[in-house]
Amino acid sequence: MDSSDDRVVQAEADDPFELEIRGVFQGTLGLIHLALVTHYDLEELEAIELEKDLYVWFVRFCARPGNFSPSQSRPFLMVACCQFAREYQKYLIGTGVREPNEKLQKLLDREPNDVARDFNRNLDFLNLRNPDA
Amino acid sequence: MPSSARVLRFRARRPSGVPLSPEEATSAARRYLEAASERSPESTSDALSNADVLSSTLRLLREQWATSPQSVSDEAVHIYRWLQNSERIGLFDERDYFLGEAAFIAGTASKFLGNRVDALRWLDRAEAGFRHTVNAAPGLSSVSYARLCVRFDMGRFDDVVDLMPSLVESFKKLEMPVEAAKAKLVLAMALKNSGRVEDALTHLEAVGDEPCMEKNPTIRAQVLSERGDALRMTDRIDEAMSCYREALPLLASGQASAGRADLRMFVAGAYRAKGALDTALTAFKSAASDYKELGMATRAAYVGVLISETLLALDRPREAEWEILQALPTIEEQKMVPEGFAAVALLRESVKRRKTDPNALRELREHLQKQN
Numbered sequence: 001m002d003s004s005d006d007r008v009v010q011a012e013a014d015d016p017f018e019l020e021i022r023g024v025f026q027g028t029l030g031l032i033h034l035a036l037v038t039h040y041d042l043e044e045l046e047a048i049e050l051e052k053d054l055y056v057w058f059v060r061f062c063a064r065p066g067n068f069s070p071s072q073s074r075p076f077l078m079v080a081c082c083q084f085a086r087e088y089q090k091y092l093i094g095t096g097v098r099e100p101n102e103k104l105q106k107l108l109d110r111e112p113n114d115v116a117r118d119f120n121r122n123l124d125f126l127n128l129r130n131p132d133a
Numbered sequence: 134m135p136s137s138a139r140v141l142r143f144r145a146r147r148p149s150g151v152p153l154s155p156e157e158a159t160s161a162a163r164r165y166l167e168a169a170s171e172r173s174p175e176s177t178s179d180a181l182s183n184a185d186v187l188s189s190t191l192r193l194l195r196e197q198w199a200t201s202p203q204s205v206s207d208e209a210v211h212i213y214r215w216l217q218n219s220e221r222i223g224l225f226d227e228r229d230y231f232l233g234e235a236a237f238i239a240g241t242a243s244k245f246l247g248n249r250v251d252a253l254r255w256l257d258r259a260e261a262g263f264r265h266t267v268n269a270a271p272g273l274s275s276v277s278y279a280r281l282c283v284r285f286d287m288g289r290f291d292d293v294v295d296l297m298p299s300l301v302e303s304f305k306k307l308e309m310p311v312e313a314a315k316a317k318l319v320l321a322m323a324l325k326n327s328g329r330v331e332d333a334l335t336h337l338e339a340v341g342d343e344p345c346m347e348k349n350p351t352i353r354a355q356v357l358s359e360r361g362d363a364l365r366m367t368d369r370i371d372e373a374m375s376c377y378r379e380a381l382p383l384l385a386s387g388q389a390s391a392g393r394a395d396l397r398m399f400v401a402g403a404y405r406a407k408g409a410l411d412t413a414l415t416a417f418k419s420a421a422s423d424y425k426e427l428g429m430a431t432r433a434a435y436v437g438v439l440i441s442e443t444l445l446a447l448d449r450p451r452e453a454e455w456e457i458l459q460a461l462p463t464i465e466e467q468k469m470v471p472e473g474f475a476a477v478a479l480l481r482e483s484v485k486r487r488k489t490d491p492n493a494l495r496e497l498r499e500h501l502q503k504q505n
Contacts, residue, residue: 060184
């Protein structure tokens with residue numbers, strides 16, 4: 001997330017629940033950025049804009065009645081990330097703004113939840129190596 | 134990993150207004166709800182197009198559905214209609230989530246009001262919304278719970294006994310302890326109304342011991358009320374009264390609620406069983422007053438029949454007739470009895486002749502009792 005978004009930072013400063021959400025989000029941000037830029041071929045600025053939206057969405061998502069704790073909701077964050085990135089790229093390709101390469105096309109042909117599952121495996125692996133992260 | 138992502142229909146980025154702190158969003162939501170009568174389409178749009186305000190508004194409505202079901206239903210329907218006409222709201226799956234949540238609230242409030250057909254229609258809409266969200270399971274499970282509550286209201290206790298245990302397991306897996314406890318409570322109520330009173334008492338005791346009860350006094354009060362009623366049904370009146378006494382302070386907010394109205398009705402039933410008819414009548418009237426204030430027409434009609442029976446037992450037939458005439462239209466309109474139910478026709482005829490038929494009244498009460 002762009003750290004210049006002071007308003008959001010301020011809003012959550014005192015709330016333990018939102019601090020937990022922020023912690024989970026920041027702990028996943030590296031993987032989100034990797035997914036967006038390296039795999040879904042988004043440009044840096046596009047990825048940063050999407051990450052801001054993902055954070056705002058994740059805060060409200062964790063507050064939905066019946067949802068798991070923020071750390072248990074991490075897999076859903078990755079699904080949302082892959083789903084949006086796919087829709088965004090398909091939109092750009094569909095309107096002729098961008099040309100797909102073979103690797104991107106293969107990824108866009110896959111279901112976002114399958115892609116997210118792969119990313120979450122990486123996340124599980126990283127958590128195993130560094131359980132305090 | 135959620136497999137439901139296959140049916141998601143994510144859109145491109147949508148503006149959702151300036152992010153607000155929870156306090157700011159709650160204040161804005163309260164202002165929005167308080168301004169109900171003077172709201173313009175523009176002010177509705179200004180408030181609800183901010184997803185934080187919309188989230189808080191829906192949360193506040195959830196908190197009020199048992200105490201103000203009519204206004205909650207009106208607001209939730211209004212929000213749902215507004216969302217239907219607003220393509221650009223929220224981020225990612227949020228529009229579908231908000232549609233699901235607004236419909237779920239409208240359905241639950243309709244259930245409280247006794248509008249069963251409306252309730253089921255809104256719950257269908259809720260399902261349609263939740264199905265397109267990233268994490269559909271909690272919403273869909275809540276919809277299933279509400280549907281089973283409607284079936285309970287319709288007297289289909291076998292369905293509840295059959296299906297509720299699986300839902301309890303779902304809530305446990307989803308780590309929703311309060312919903313699991315509520316589901317167990319409704320299961321116990323269905324067992325009680327099916328005549329399996331001892332089984333019901335066993336379940337009620339287990340629910341009462343759930344750790345989540347400490348932070349949910351209203352549900353604990355309902356458990357105690359139901360336990361009291363089950364004890365009364367097995368002629369353990371003093372134990373029943375003890376449960377009611379324990380429940381009362383948990384509901385002592387001074388505000389009418391479905392829980393308080395139920396408790397008053399149960400207390401009245403216990404007094405009637407003890408032969409204290411005057412006290413029973415007062416308590417029944419308090420319950421009816423709560424149900425009417427809440428807009429719970431079917432429950433008010435049922436208590437009206439109980440009041441009428443008590444008045445007949447007190448040899449006050451004119452007042453009993455008046456109560457019956459008040460209750461019958463709702464009983465028929467809301468299909469609380471099957472088409473052509475003989476007792477209703479006999480009762481109407483006997484009241485017209487100003488000689489209320491106590492057997493027809495008893496038969497009607499027994500039929501309604503099975504559903505209440």
